[in-house]
Amino acid sequence: MEATASDNKRSQKKTKSARKLGESRFHGLLYVAPWCIGFLLFTLYPFITSFYLSFTRFNLVTDPKWVGLANYIRLFQDPIFKKSISVLFEYVVMEVPLKIVFSLLIAMILNMKIRGINFFRTAYYIPSILGSNVAIAVLWKFIFQSNGLANQVLAAFGVPPVGWFGEQFPALMTIALLRVWEFGSTMVIFLAGLQSVPGELYEAASVDGCSKIRQFFKITVPLLSPTIFYNLVMQLIMAFQEFNGPYLITSGGPQHGTYLLSMYIYDQTFKSYKMGYAAAMSWILFVIILVFTLLVFRYSKYWVFYNDDGKGNDNA
Amino acid sequence: MLDALVKKQVRKVILYVILIAVSIVMLYPMLWLFGASFKSNADIHSSIWFMPKSFSAEPYRHGWVTGSEYTMGHYFLNTFKMVIPTVIFTIVSSVLTAYGFARFEFPGKKVLFSLLIATMLLPVIILRIPQYVMWGWFRVLDTYTPLVLPHLFASDGVFVFLLIQFFRSIPKDLDEAAKIDGCSRINTLIRILVPVIKPGIVSIGLFSFMWSMNDFIGPLIYISSVKKYPVTIALRMSMDATGNGYDENQIIAMSVISLIPSIIVFALGQKQFVEGLTTGSLKG
Numbered sequence: 142m143e144a145t146a147s148d149n150k151r152s153q154k155k156t157k158s159a160r161k162l163g164e165s166r167f168h169g170l171l172y173v174a175p176w177c178i179g180f181l182l183f184t185l186y187p188f189i190t191s192f193y194l195s196f197t198r199f200n201l202v203t204d205p206k207w208v209g210l211a212n213y214i215r216l217f218q219d220p221i222f223k224k225s226i227s228v229l230f231e232y233v234v235m236e237v238p239l240k241i242v243f244s245l246l247i248a249m250i251l252n253m254k255i256r257g258i259n260f261f262r263t264a265y266y267i268p269s270i271l272g273s274n275v276a277i278a279v280l281w282k283f284i285f286q287s288n289g290l291a292n293q294v295l296a297a298f299g300v301p302p303v304g305w306f307g308e309q310f311p312a313l314m315t316i317a318l319l320r321v322w323e324f325g326s327t328m329v330i331f332l333a334g335l336q337s338v339p340g341e342l343y344e345a346a347s348v349d350g351c352s353k354i355r356q357f358f359k360i361t362v363p364l365l366s367p368t369i370f371y372n373l374v375m376q377l378i379m380a381f382q383e384f385n386g387p388y389l390i391t392s393g394g395p396q397h398g399t400y401l402l403s404m405y406i407y408d409q410t411f412k413s414y415k416m417g418y419a420a421a422m423s424w425i426l427f428v429i430i431l432v433f434t435l436l437v438f439r440y441s442k443y444w445v446f447y448n449d450d451g452k453g454n455d456n457a
Numbered sequence: 458m459l460d461a462l463v464k465k466q467v468r469k470v471i472l473y474v475i476l477i478a479v480s481i482v483m484l485y486p487m488l489w490l491f492g493a494s495f496k497s498n499a500d501i502h503s504s505i506w507f508m509p510k511s512f513s514a515e516p517y518r519h520g521w522v523t524g525s526e527y528t529m530g531h532y533f534l535n536t537f538k539m540v541i542p543t544v545i546f547t548i549v550s551s552v553l554t555a556y557g558f559a560r561f562e563f564p565g566k567k568v569l570f571s572l573l574i575a576t577m578l579l580p581v582i583i584l585r586i587p588q589y590v591m592w593g594w595f596r597v598l599d600t601y602t603p604l605v606l607p608h609l610f611a612s613d614g615v616f617v618f619l620l621i622q623f624f625r626s627i628p629k630d631l632d633e634a635a636k637i638d639g640c641s642r643i644n645t646l647i648r649i650l651v652p653v654i655k656p657g658i659v660s661i662g663l664f665s666f667m668w669s670m671n672d673f674i675g676p677l678i679y680i681s682s683v684k685k686y687p688v689t690i691a692l693r694m695s696m697d698a699t700g701n702g703y704d705e706n707q708i709i710a711m712s713v714i715s716l717i718p719s720i721i722v723f724a725l726g727q728k729q730f731v732e733g734l735t736t737g738s739l740k741g
Contacts, residue, residue, distance in 0.1 A: 184584060187588045187591065271719055273668075384674055427583045
């Protein structure tokens with residue numbers, strides 16, 4: 142007994158001395174300092190500067206020259222910019238819902254206590270992990286060539302060959318298909334979400350004679366809504382910035398048919414050195430993404446359902 | 458009763474058919490790429506079957522020396538000059554930052570944390586031009602510095618966020634106990650907490666390896682001399698040079714070579730990849 146008491150005392154003393162040696166209120170800042178410096182230098186400063194540059198004419202060699210709204214006004218008269226934007230919307234509308242729905246569907250199948258789930262999950266996950274590799278773009282180019290795998294498979298079903306890169310829609314489709322093919326990580330996130338939905342709910346619903354479709358809309362969707370929401374926001378942000386696909390696979394063609402905005406920005410920046418003009422475009426893109434993100438956030442109020450443990454996000 | 462059983466079986470069969478069909482769509486293209494890398498150029502488009510009629514190592518021999526003045530070995534070395542410091546910097550800086558956010562109270566913490574989350578949603582495209590101009594001032598264009606250095610400052614908010622989740626799952630009593638034993642805060646982190654969050658650290662290490670290894674637009678913007686090209690850009694260069702139809706198998710072989718490190722890393726860290734993805738994104 143005595144020993145414990147003295148131990149206690151000693152430890153109390155130590156705690157006190159530790160506190161005295163102490164940690165100032167600012168100690169934690171020391172640890173986050175590198176991130177703070179990085180944030181100021183590599184995020185905040187460029188963010189503000191790009192806004193400023195969008196009101197200037199700047200070619201990297203001479204100093205930026207203030208031109209007011211000229212860049213923005215020119216943008217709305219620029220046929221390539223308009224084309225770029227409309228292609229971008231077409232792409233996003235095609236890719237994002239397709240990927241989300243497909244990922245969710247496969248995740249739901251995998252969640253049905255299926256044997257071999259690990260194999261399937263891995264098989265589906267690999268493309269999304271390797272996804273941004275240039276080799277995958279090479280592969281895609283080969284698949285959709287006129288004499289490539291895609292047309293050969295179609296021929297096996299008696300479908301005449303498609304000129305994938307010859308027209309806007311199929312060309313855009315190849316890029317969207319590549320990203321949908323890389324649905325693995327979205328699916329893994331859905332799967333984790335689904336696994337946290339208690340199975341008893343479905344059993345109870347079945348007993349009550351609730352149809353599968355009703356179960357999906359009344360149980361799965363509400364309980365999965367935070368996950369759907371997360372995936373939707375992330376996929377939108379990524380899709381609006383898509384660059385590798387058009388750059389590597391279609392080179393933006395045919396006739397700017399896949400010339401997504403990020404590619405136009407890249408060309409204006411690093412080929413034409415019209416930095417001010419490119420900055421203005423990137424701000425338009427930023428505002429578009431922001432509006433979409435905010436819309437999703439806003440409407441998520443009506444459909445995102447956090448259960449009690451999910452709600453404990455003191456960080457939000 | 459029997460009817461329901463049959464129905465259940467039929468449903469199961471349908472599900473498996475779907476899953477297997479999707480697996481084929483997912484894996485066959487890669488299998489085809491692998492097979493085509495041993496085919497002759499004439500053989501590549503002759504059938505959809507991936508197995509080559511005769512195996513030839515020729516595409517690999519050509520692929521390895523590439524069409525340029527350097528070999529794939531050289532480009533791989535460049536890639537690793539970029540990837541290895543990136544991974545190390547990312548791990549160290551993300552652990553420190555996450556520790557700060559997860560275990561300390563300090564003025565302005567709420568604001569800083571919100572900013573951290575905001576950076577995860579910020580489209581990076583908007584930062585590219587000023588960043589490029591800035592690296593130009595520092596006279597480090599055409600070096601790996603712009604691609605590597607930011608990682609020293611925990612530039613990937615996602616990783617910090619993921620580690621914060623890991624830290625939060627450890628009871629604070631552990632820190633208290635260490636403190637009582639006279640362990641300083643930094644020692645507590647290194648000796649006690651790091652071993653516990655090791656799975657998280659492995660996860661971010663793997664992801665940062667993969668991202669940096671496969672990064673395309675970064676080196677495309679910053680690296681201009683062929684001598685310093687990483688594998689991704691070298692591959693893209695050969696893709697352009699090969700152009701229409703000639704020496705296709707060489708570029709395919711190069712593609713396969715370029716995928717090997719990523720595939721090995723994925724095979725080794727499969728579990729961590731899945732865990733990292735689900736922890737980082739969901740428990741927010």
